Amino acid sequence: MAGGPLDEITVPGGAKLGFWGGGSIGWLYGMINCRTGSAGGGGGSGSGGGSSKSKIRFGSNANQEYHTFRHVGEAGIDKKAAEDAIRADLAPKADSMPEGLTSGEVRVAGKTLRYNAFKLPDGTINVGRITVH
Amino acid sequence: MLLNYQMEQSMSDESRFTSQARQLREEERELIVSMLSRAHYREPVILPLETQVIDMQDGGMGGIRFVRSESRHFGKELARGKYMDADGVPVSITINADDRGGLFELDFWKVDFSALKHYPRPLEIEFEAQ
Numbered sequence: 001m002a003g004g005p006l007d008e009i010t011v012p013g014g015a016k017l018g019f020w021g022g023g024s025i026g027w028l029y030g031m032i033n034c035r036t037g038s039a040g041g042g043g044g045s046g047s048g049g050g051s052s053k054s055k056i057r058f059g060s061n062a063n064q065e066y067h068t069f070r071h072v073g074e075a076g077i078d079k080k081a082a083e084d085a086i087r088a089d090l091a092p093k094a095d096s097m098p099e100g101l102t103s104g105e106v107r108v109a110g111k112t113l114r115y116n117a118f119k120l121p122d123g124t125i126n127v128g129r130i131t132v133h
Numbered sequence: 134m135l136l137n138y139q140m141e142q143s144m145s146d147e148s149r150f151t152s153q154a155r156q157l158r159e160e161e162r163e164l165i166v167s168m169l170s171r172a173h174y175r176e177p178v179i180l181p182l183e184t185q186v187i188d189m190q191d192g193g194m195g196g197i198r199f200v201r202s203e204s205r206h207f208g209k210e211l212a213r214g215k216y217m218d219a220d221g222v223p224v225s226i227t228i229n230a231d232d233r234g235g236l237f238e239l240d241f242w243k244v245d246f247s248a249l250k251h252y253p254r255p256l257e258i259e260f261e262a263q
Contacts (some may be wrong), residue, residue, distance in 0.1 A: 074206035118244035128242040
């Protein structure tokens with residue numbers, strides 16, 4: 001990676017470690033960077049959202065859904081608004097998405113949410129990581 | 134920006150995840166050190182096993198959060214990698230810093246949300262440059 005160290009860390013021993021910071025998130029299987037202006041309706045919890053035939057999931061149970069949205073809640077962002085925005089972002093492209101990993105971005109409450117999704121062979125899209133920037 | 138890795142031990146983070154604080158396991162320490170070292174740190178990362186963590190309630194995917202006294206939230210991703218679990222399902226791993234630059238989480242996401250079958254060794258991780 002080009003460029004000099006942007007950040008430093010201090011470990012318990014006192015040594016400072018240089019870190020070349022980077023902002024983007026890369027995925028091997030493809031990247032979709034989309035922005036939506038605000039949270040919008042994208043279907044209810046557990047449904048596919050929009051006109052897509054794909055099912056969009058944020059976990060296999062309530063604990064995992066909480067886990068997926070933990071950064072959203074800790075940043076004071078409404079979980080439902082975030083979920084709706086991600087569903088709305090994914091729905092139009094869900095059917096044409098290739099299988100594998102994808103990432104995307106939405107804007108909610110003035111913050112950028114980056115999400116990682118994985119499309120399974122049966123068309124199910126699992127959203128498993130959401131971070132707030 | 135300085136990232137302070139010193140671990141303060143309290144229950145404030147623990148209480149959010151309804152699990153007990155415990156010491157970092159050797160396999161976790163090795164994974165974190167390896168991933169951070171590969172993420173363009175210039176010197177070896179030292180992370181003592183006395184470091185206190187809690188298991189995140191992620192359905193057995195292996196995520197942990199580092200225990201600190203103060204309230205904090207996600208700041209930035211420090212390193213990212215992936216590997217294939219024993220059942221052939223991809224697992225994405227990130228190391229996250231909090232909003233103050235401290236070590237925050239080792240996050241695992243097995244893409245079908247199932248529990249880990251095999252905890253990865255550092256050499257199994259395909260590092261993903263950021």
